[in-house]
Amino acid sequence: MNRFAWLLDRLAYEPRRNAKLALIADYLRATPDPDRGYALAAMTGGLVFRNAKAGLIRALIAERTDPVLFALSYDYVGDLSETVALMWPARHGANATPHLPEVVESLREAGKTDLPRLVASWLDALDETGRWALLKLITGALRIGVSARLAKTAAASLGGVPPDEVEQVWHGLEPPYAELFAWLEGRGPRPEARDPAPFRPVMLSHPLEDGDFDRLDPAAFAAEWKWDGIRVQAASGRKADGTRVTRLYSRTGEDIAGAFPDLVEELTQDGALDGELLVMRDSAVQSFNTLQQRLNRKTVTAKMLGEFPAHIRVYDLLVDGEEDIRHLPFAERRRRLEAFLSRLASPRFDLSPLIPFASWRELTAARSDPASAGAGADAEAVEGCMIKRRDSPYLPGRPKGYWWKWKRDARLVDCVLMYAQRGHGKRSSFYSDYTFGVWRVAAEGGLELVPVGKAYFGFTDEELLEIDRYVRKNTLNRFGPVREVRHAAESGLVFEVAFEGLQRSTRHKSGLAMRFPRINRIRWDKPPREADHIEVLEALLPTNG
Amino acid sequence: MAGAMRPAGPGARWRPSELLLPTPAGLYCPPADIHIDPVRPVARALITHGHSDHARAGHGAVLATRETLAIMALRYGEGFAGSRQVALPGEAIRIGEVDFRFLPAGHVLGSAQIAVESRNLRIVASGDYKRERDPTCAPFEPVPCDIFITEATFGLPVFRHPPAAGEVAKLLESVRLFPERTHIVGAYSLGKAQRLMALIREAGYERPIYIHGAVEKITAFYREEGVPLGETRLVAGQDRKALGGEIVICPPSATQDLWARRFPDPVTAFASGWMRIRARARQKGVELPLVVSDHADWDDLLATIREVGAGEIWVTHGEADALVHWCGTAGLRARPLHLVGYGDEGEAETEAEAADAPEA
Numbered sequence: 014m015n016r017f018a019w020l021l022d023r024l025a026y027e028p029r030r031n032a033k034l035a036l037i038a039d040y041l042r043a044t045p046d047p048d049r050g051y052a053l054a055a056m057t058g059g060l061v062f063r064n065a066k067a068g069l070i071r072a073l074i075a076e077r078t079d080p081v082l083f084a085l086s087y088d089y090v091g092d093l094s095e096t097v098a099l100m101w102p103a104r105h106g107a108n109a110t111p112h113l114p115e116v117v118e119s120l121r122e123a124g125k126t127d128l129p130r131l132v133a134s135w136l137d138a139l140d141e142t143g144r145w146a147l148l149k150l151i152t153g154a155l156r157i158g159v160s161a162r163l164a165k166t167a168a169a170s171l172g173g174v175p176p177d178e179v180e181q182v183w184h185g186l187e188p189p190y191a192e193l194f195a196w197l198e199g200r201g202p203r204p205e206a207r208d209p210a211p212f213r214p215v216m217l218s219h220p221l222e223d224g225d226f227d228r229l230d231p232a233a234f235a236a237e238w239k240w241d242g243i244r245v246q247a248a249s250g251r252k253a254d255g256t257r258v259t260r261l262y263s264r265t266g267e268d269i270a271g272a273f274p275d276l277v278e279e280l281t282q283d284g285a286l287d288g289e290l291l292v293m294r295d296s297a298v299q300s301f302n303t304l305q306q307r308l309n310r311k312t313v314t315a316k317m318l319g320e321f322p323a324h325i326r327v328y329d330l331l332v333d334g335e336e337d338i339r340h341l342p343f344a345e346r347r348r349r350l351e352a353f354l355s356r357l358a359s360p361r362f363d364l365s366p367l368i369p370f371a372s373w374r375e376l377t378a379a380r381s382d383p384a385s386a387g388a389g390a391d392a393e394a395v396e397g398c399m400i401k402r403r404d405s406p407y408l409p410g411r412p413k414g415y416w417w418k419w420k421r422d423a424r425l426v427d428c429v430l431m432y433a434q435r436g437h438g439k440r441s442s443f444y445s446d447y448t449f450g451v452w453r454v455a456a457e458g459g460l461e462l463v464p465v466g467k468a469y470f471g472f473t474d475e476e477l478l479e480i481d482r483y484v485r486k487n488t489l490n491r492f493g494p495v496r497e498v499r500h501a502a503e504s505g506l507v508f509e510v511a512f513e514g515l516q517r518s519t520r521h522k523s524g525l526a527m528r529f530p531r532i533n534r535i536r537w538d539k540p541p542r543e544a545d546h547i548e549v550l551e552a553l554l555p556t557n558g
Numbered sequence: 559m560a561g562a563m564r565p566a567g568p569g570a571r572w573r574p575s576e577l578l579l580p581t582p583a584g585l586y587c588p589p590a591d592i593h594i595d596p597v598r599p600v601a602r603a604l605i606t607h608g609h610s611d612h613a614r615a616g617h618g619a620v621l622a623t624r625e626t627l628a629i630m631a632l633r634y635g636e637g638f639a640g641s642r643q644v645a646l647p648g649e650a651i652r653i654g655e656v657d658f659r660f661l662p663a664g665h666v667l668g669s670a671q672i673a674v675e676s677r678n679l680r681i682v683a684s685g686d687y688k689r690e691r692d693p694t695c696a697p698f699e700p701v702p703c704d705i706f707i708t709e710a711t712f713g714l715p716v717f718r719h720p721p722a723a724g725e726v727a728k729l730l731e732s733v734r735l736f737p738e739r740t741h742i743v744g745a746y747s748l749g750k751a752q753r754l755m756a757l758i759r760e761a762g763y764e765r766p767i768y769i770h771g772a773v774e775k776i777t778a779f780y781r782e783e784g785v786p787l788g789e790t791r792l793v794a795g796q797d798r799k800a801l802g803g804e805i806v807i808c809p810p811s812a813t814q815d816l817w818a819r820r821f822p823d824p825v826t827a828f829a830s831g832w833m834r835i836r837a838r839a840r841q842k843g844v845e846l847p848l849v850v851s852d853h854a855d856w857d858d859l860l861a862t863i864r865e866v867g868a869g870e871i872w873v874t875h876g877e878a879d880a881l882v883h884w885c886g887t888a889g890l891r892a893r894p895l896h897l898v899g900y901g902d903e904g905e906a907e908t909e910a911e912a913a914d915a916p917e918a
Contacts, residue, residue, distance in 0.1 A: 025836060026845050078715065079887060085880045086716045090835055099716035099834065145836075441837035474841075486898065 014139065016044060017052050017113050018146035025157040033159060037167035041194075050189025051117045055150055056164035058267075059188050062120040064128055065151045070097055073133055077102055088494040091441025092156075094148035101136050101144055108138035114189070120151065161266065162214070172197030184208035209250030210258045212266040213285060213331050213339070214409035218399060218416035225417065226373040233404070235343065236368040236376055237328055238388055239397040239418055241301050241513070241528070242289040243308065245269070247325060247362075248332070249280045257281070272310045276323050279359040283334050286353075287407075288327035288365065291394065298326075298394040301528055302516045327354060328365040328399075331407055339407035346407065368398065376400075380419065393555050396513055397421045423511035424553060425533060426451065427544040429462055430506040433484040434495045436469060443477055444484040444496065445469050447532070449508055450523075453547040462500055462541075463523045465550060468510060471531030480506070480535065505541035509534040515553050525550055572679045574705055574870070577656070580895040585683060585707070585874075587674060590653040592621075594672055594683050597899035604645075604658060606685030607669035608633070608748055611900050621645050623660055625668025625783065629748065632775050645670070647696070663687040664698035665852050666749030667780060673701050681705040682866065688851065689858040690722060693756040694749070694785045698862075706868035709900075711853040712831050713877035719831055719855040725848040726757045729805070729827060732846055737803040740821035741846070744810035744828040747773045749852050751807050752780040754829055755787040757850075758805065766791045768801060770808030770817075798822075814843060831855065860884065875900040 020040045027033050037056070041049045054060045074083060074097045083100065090096040116135065123131055132151065136144050149155050165183065166176040174197070182204045186193055195201030249259040259277045261270040270277050273290075280286075292299040292307060299321075307313070307321045330350035331339050338346055347367075354364055366387055370376040376398065379386035383395040397420035405415035428449035436445035446469040450462035472480065483498075483506055490497040499505055511533035518526035525547075578587050584596040592602040599616035606612055606622075608629030613622070615634040619641045620627065630638045645651060645660040647670070652658075655677070660670040663685050671684040682703040689698055712719075733741050745751040751773045758767065766789040769777060774792060781787055793806060802822040812818060813826050828844045831851030839847040854862060859881060863871055871885050871892040878894035885892030 026839060026847065028843065028845070079884070081883050082715050082880055085877070085883070086714045089714055089877070090716055091837060095836055096716060099718070440841075442835065443841075 014111050014113050014116060014135075014143055014147065016040070017048070017055075018139070018143045020052065021146045021149065021155065021157055022142050024159055028158075030163070033163060034167045034170065037159070037164060038170045041168060041171055046191050046194060047189035048113045050191060050194065051113050053164060053168055053190055054117075054188035055155065056159050057161040058153070060117060060150070061153060062151060064123065064125045065120050065132070067093055067152050069128060069132065070094070070148060070151065073097075073129060073136070074100060084493070088435060089442055091435065091437040094152055095145055097136075097148055098141050098145035104137040108134050110138050110143065111135045116147065116150070117188075168193070168197065172199070181207065181211055184211060208258075209252050210248035210260045210285070212246065212248070212260070212262045212268075214266070215244065215246060215264050215287065216329075216407050216409065216416065217411040218401075218418040219411065219413065221400065221417040221419040229373075229400075231370065231372055231376070233402055235347070235401050235403055236370060236379075237365050237399045237401070238368065238383060238391075238395045239399050239420065240289040240291060240298070240326055240365065241394050241396040242291040242298075242304055242326070244287075245290045245325060246285060246287055246331070247276065247280055248285040250283050250335070272307065272313050273323050274313065275318050276325060276361055279361040280357070281359075282353065282357050283332070284330060284353055285332035286325065286327050286350075286362070287329035287331060288325040288362075291324045291326055292321045293324040294322065298324075298391040300393065300516050301514070302518070302526060323361070325362050326365045327362055329407060342404040342406065343401050344403040380421065393514070395421070421513070423513060423533070424515070425509055425511050426465075426549060427536065427539065428465060428508050428510045429500050429541040429544045430480075430484075430498050430508060431462060431464055431500050432495050433480075433498055440469075440477070443481045445477055445481070447480070447508065449510060450500070451545045451547050451550065452542075453523075460502070463547065464521070465523045465525055465547070466510065466512070466527040466530040468508075468530045468532050471511070471533060472535065476535055500541060502542040503540055507536040507539040507541055507544050508532050509536055515550060515555075517554060523547060523550075525554070571677050574679065574681065577676055577679055578674055578681050578683070578705075578707075580897055582898070584897065584899075585895075587656060589676060590656040590658075592653060595685065595900070603639075604672055605630070606663065606672060606683070607665055609666070609686070609746075612685065615639070619643070621651065621658070623647065623668045623670050626670070628779060629668060629776065632779060650675075659701075661699045661701055662696035664689065664692060664695060667695045667752070667783060667785070669695060669749075671699075671701065673703065679704055681707065682868075683707040684709065684862075686711070686853055687862075688854050689862060690719065690851075692753055692852070693760065694753050694780060700862065700865045703866055703868050705870045705872060706863060706866045707872045707874060707895075708859065708863065708881070709853065710859065710873045710876035710878050710881040712851065712855050713859060713873070713881040715856045715880070717831060717834055717855045718857060719834070719849055719851050722753075722757055722850045723761065725829070725850050726754070726761050729846065729848060730758070730761055730763055732825060732827075733803065733805060736825060739823045739825050740798075740801045740804055740806055742806045742808060742813055742818050742821060742824045742826055743848070744813040744826070744830075744842075744844075745773075745807055745850075746830075746852075747809045748776050750829055750850065752777055752785060752787060753852065754807060754850065755790065756785060759786060759788045763805075764788065765804065768793050768796065768804055768806040770806070770812050772809045772812070773807055810842070860888075863888075863890070 023036055024033055078100055087096045119131055135147055165179045169176045169179045192204045196203050244264040246262040251257050259280050260268050261273050263269055292304045330346050330353055333349045368379050380398050384392035388395050400417040402415050428451055430447055431450045432448040433444040434446040436443055448464050448467045450464040452460045453463050455461040484496055487499040488496045489499055510530050512527040512530040514528040516526045578585055583593055583598045583600055585594040593600045594604045595606055595612040596603050601618040603617040604621050605626055608626050613630050615638040617639045620639040621643045624644045627642050647660055650657040650659050657675045659673040663669040663671045665686045665688055671682055674681045680703045682701050686709050687698050745754050755767055769790050771794055777790055798820045799822055818824055825846055826844055827846035827848055829848040829850040831853055832838045833847035833849045871890055873881050873894045874897045882892040882894050
């Protein structure tokens with residue numbers, strides 16, 4: 014456990030990707046099985062302990078500390094594992110330091126009743142770093158700036174093979190991955206189990222910059238709508254015994270198929286599709302707000318399936334049947350995609366249409382009015398255009414010179430800061446989450462501010478320091494982690510807030526919900542009375558609401 | 559406290575707020591018409607120590623320890639105040655009917671607590687303090703009192719500073735592991751930098767220690783005061799490319815400047831109590847966090863409060879909520895003073911230090 018804790022600690026402070034890779038590879042090389050395999054599983058999210066939950070840790074620390082002091086500390090530190098690791102009362106020489114395999118195997122096997130005693134005995138035996146690493150392991154959120162892909166890349170380097178080779182055999186393997194290490198170190202055969210529906214790293218675009226059009230020939234490009242949904246990869250294939258495996262991946266490779274049985278059962282052709290996850294009702298795309306009801310769920314009820322039918326609007330084909338076609342040009346993949354979708358013939362999958370244009374001027378016109386340029390009733394769900402070279406292969410990552418995104422101009426509104434809350438993670442202990450409002454006529458006459466949204470990014474680290482200082486100096490009230498900040502007509506802080514869209518909402522006092530709000534500019538110069546009124550926002554609501 | 563209930567006629571015991579009260583300028587003592595560590599210019603000021611959030615220029619008359627007066631003169635020039643007077647450790651100075659005594663606070667060289675006593679009521683304003691051993695200054699001296707005024711910079715039970723010698727050992731171990739990389743250690747230029755040097759020497763490290771220009775004057779002053787720091791050399795004038803494997807001490811702000819990038823493949827370290835919190839270290843781009851603090855940690859705050867035996871605790875700045883809550887659970891009256899202008903969670907200190915830093 015000590016070496017593993019040391020590795021996590023070093024990784025947490027190491028900003029450089031190559032140095033992270035070297036640290037992980039060194040660890041994997043120098044650590045025996047099964048320790049290294051469990052460490053790799055921890056870094057790739059492959060360890061899930063059903064009975065070990067954050068609640069267990071909260072209960073343990075509650076037995077040992079004052080609840081108010083714990084709450085204040087957690088609010089300050091912004092990370093449960095770290096707070097508990099720091100506050101845990103030391104019992105030097107209590108027990109022997111546990112080994113990683115012992116910890117992992119016990120966590121898997123122990124029942125709910127044994128766990129608290131077991132975890133407490135380990136926490137007693139470990140030092141602060143060890144406690145932190147153990148708690149990270151149990152809660153399953155390492156947050157040390159290491160992605161599954163990076164850890165696999167480090168593992169691949171042991172055998173000098175490309176990371177994609179590890180990716181290909183990965184889904185057939187189980188922690189502690191003894192077979193994988195045997196193969197990588199030349200002591201065993203390549204693991205057999207080939208995944209019929211593996212994740213393939215997605216291709217990303219660059220934002221279009223001013224002047225880009227001057228250098229680009231419109232004839233070499235195709236354009237599509239950029240849909241306001243969730244980017245997904247749907248992959249399907251058959252195992253050696255003929256059974257079908259279908260997976261739905263997020264853009265980072267997380268399998269989210271469990272929450273979308275309505276899509277999984279419809280994908281009955283071998284292949285891998287790239288598209289946008291949307292909710293469709295009566296052939297109309299619903300708002301992102303509606304889609305959110307289906308997100309972040311492990312399972313889904315029949316009622317959800319009926320009320321929020323999922324749909325994929327497809328724009329690329331990576332694998333056609335069993336043929337990997339990522340090297341083919343975009344235009345050719347698009348032809349294969351059209352044929353694929355007509356074979357599939359499922360109402361859950363449709364083709365994202367191309368936007369016809371002959372010049373950048375025509376595309377500019379289409380982008381500013383998607384409804385009359387082909388998007389029709391779905392125009393509300395368009396957040397801009399994608400511009401893709403007709404000859405571009407499908408490459409992992411964000412290669413230069415192939416794909417651009419050209420977002421619709423954001424809406425801007427001047428709001429007044431009302432409440433601030435401390436952030437988590439990178440911004441822990443700074444007041445970095447801001448609730449802001451606009452003016453409206455109060456029930457008893459006169460004007461009052463009503464909250465319209467919350468944002469926690471859009472500003473630089475230097476600006477964060479300035480706002481944090483402002484919040485501390487202008488606090489009216491404290492409600493736990495939240496501070497009420499001075500907000501009157503003549504004294505207060507005005508933010509220019511940018512957002513992508515607006516929906517009616519019964520959950521908010523103002524009756525409005527902003528999509529993707531962020532702080533565009535800090536208007537230190539502007540008195541709050543000059544901030545916007547709610548009528549400005551109401552005018553932007555979609556008419557069909 | 560029983561005495562607080564009596565009417566305050568002439569000669570009667572003061573109500574605490576008649577002897578000392580928080581004002582926007584800082585703590586104020588009406589019967590002596592004097593402020594402690596005022597944050598804006600006042601006629602008469604008592605200064606606990608030389609850090610710039612406590613010791614500001616522009617007061618009429620200043621009373622402080624000899625070392626603190628010297629540090630203020632170094633930082634602000636000889637004309638930092640209209641007049642000055644040296645407070646000898648432990649010796650009472652009477653102003654009006656109030657006795658003031660300066661006692662060591664163990665924070666930095668010359669740092670003092672101030673005991674304010676009149677009509678049988680004793681309030682101790684402790685300024686910033688620590689209890690851990692420090693080879694560069696006199697140790698904190700607990701003074702029994704009715705009311706103890708404490709800071710709470712690290713007033714949360716997550717702050718438990720490990721022994722400083724162990725943290726310095728981590729630094730020296732890293733220097734051994736990466737003999738080709740320069741170790742740049744951010745440390746406040748008054749106190750922390752010199753304490754680190756002294757600890758590094760105690761650990762047996764004998765090479766010269768390289769320093770940023772902003773650390774130079776105070777380091778020279780510590781040396782004149784007889785603190786053994788070994789050989790130091792200014793970075794300015796050296797070939798930085800040749801400083802691989804050396805230790806460089808600079809103000810915290812400089813670790814993120816262009817200044818720091820000209821060293822060969824630098825390792826960025828930062829010596830501060832804030833380094834206990836991982837996110838804090840990462841926010842500052844620190845690769846080697848060293849938990850070395852000149853403030854009392856949680857356990858030492860509680861131990862000190864118990865030791866001085868005060869029935870009432872006032873908390874000046876920092877994480878006041880948690881400390882006030884703990885006092886309640888321990889049966890002590892406590893209140894936060896919400897004084898503004900003192901190292902709010904450490905950021906103000908960084909700022910003040912950054913402002914001090916000349917080009918180097």
